[in-house]
Amino acid sequence: MAERVQKILARWGIASRRGAEKLILAGRVTLNGKPVQLGDQADPEGDRLCVDGKPLKATERPRHYYYLIHKPKGVVSTCADPKGRSTVLDLLPPPLRQGKGIHPIGRLDAQSTGALLLTNDGNFTLALTHPRYHIPKTYRVWLKGKVPEHVLDQWRQGVMLGDRRTLPTQIHLKTITQDKTCIDIMLTEGRNRQIRRVAEQLGFPVVKLHRLAIGSLHLGDLQRGQARPLTKAEIKQLRSQYNSNFPFHSSAPVREYQA
Template sequence: MMRINKFLARSGVASRRQAELLVEQGRVKLNGQIIRELGVRVDETKDIVELDGKQVSPAMGAIYLMLNKPPGYLVSSKDPHHDNLVTALLGEYRGKVFPVGRLDYETAGLLLFTNDGELAFRLSHPRFGVKKTYEVVLAGNIGKNELAELDKGIILDDGPTAPTYSVLVSTSKTTSVVRITLHEGRKRQVRRMFEKIGFPVIHLKRIEFGGLKLNNLKEGKFIKLTPSDIMKLRKQVGLA
């Protein structure tokens, strides 16, 4: 027996946090009855669970993918208002996996997909402090003092940021390139941090997540993670 949100996560339809929302929205049925209580338990050997009218099967084989997301794609499985959904880039895996966290519409770079709900939940949860590194092209010439200010933490509308680590990569007459590593994952956080200190973001790309790097993966393409990649992620969040 297991809680309904854990069953949904293990079945690969959503992360554990997303599964809780599905239950609260009344989209899940257990043996023909809509449920809204997160404490409901499922016996996967005999109970029938449905999501939006379709039966959910017990956990299938685990899938772990890394995509180099192009800008101009929405990180969502379904959205009637957008044609460019990032899941369209996943080929045969479309509909079988969900994203680990988010990248906003104009942000490019490393995005993980899996049907392993527990791992996805932990990688996305701020309690585990998984590192994410971004390469940022800024308007203007940023200096060491401004980067030091960022690294100590600044105040945004939703509260103070945790310390970061940033490196000035290069500058030109009108732009700067910075690499910044952080442990948080608030909405549009990197963009808001630089805008707060007067340097609008021209281009933003995530180049590393949890120690995994894009390397030479082409934009719009994906690869399967290796067993060592998967183990590296699991160790960081206490699953190995």
């Protein structure tokens, strides 16, 4: 059955949907000997579809991998880094670091720590990152200064960030001292560096940011710098959340997450 080429590449674990579109635009994908255009369709059973000259065969569809990592500070959420910094792929078992199409689902900036998923299942990536699915992500955030409740209420209701307002969010105050405030915040949108930008705009910049959970998936006992495969039950549970609202809950104790 024919379907869009970028969807086929995502299912084959070649790249995410967006990554597949970039491959097509770069002229690296051909269909029956001709460069593919965005929107072109193919049937893997009958058409000759190639990436960088290598044909994709229905009988060679790669195994899908799903990993949870505990990202340390200083590790970048990319598959390669021109500056030579460690990437999240370096946290995987060596056989999975190259040639499997594994990529991070979303990002944590280099200074942030915590839960991050990696996979070579493009459809899974799309489902967990597309705005329409609103998969919640829970963070523990340390803010500089003593944040008053009315500022947290403003954040909860949504603030103008760029040209549009952030979605309402749930924030739970954990601890507050003279020079630092610790909150748990659950986001159902993934705008670039959203927490850091909002906090800066409100006058209480982020000191530390740690992602506790993605949907119902928590780090648990996974130590900093470690990775583990998801269980079938965890994959199924994440998929069941694509169009559901996950109730805010964080029982994790307050502690400093060191780099």
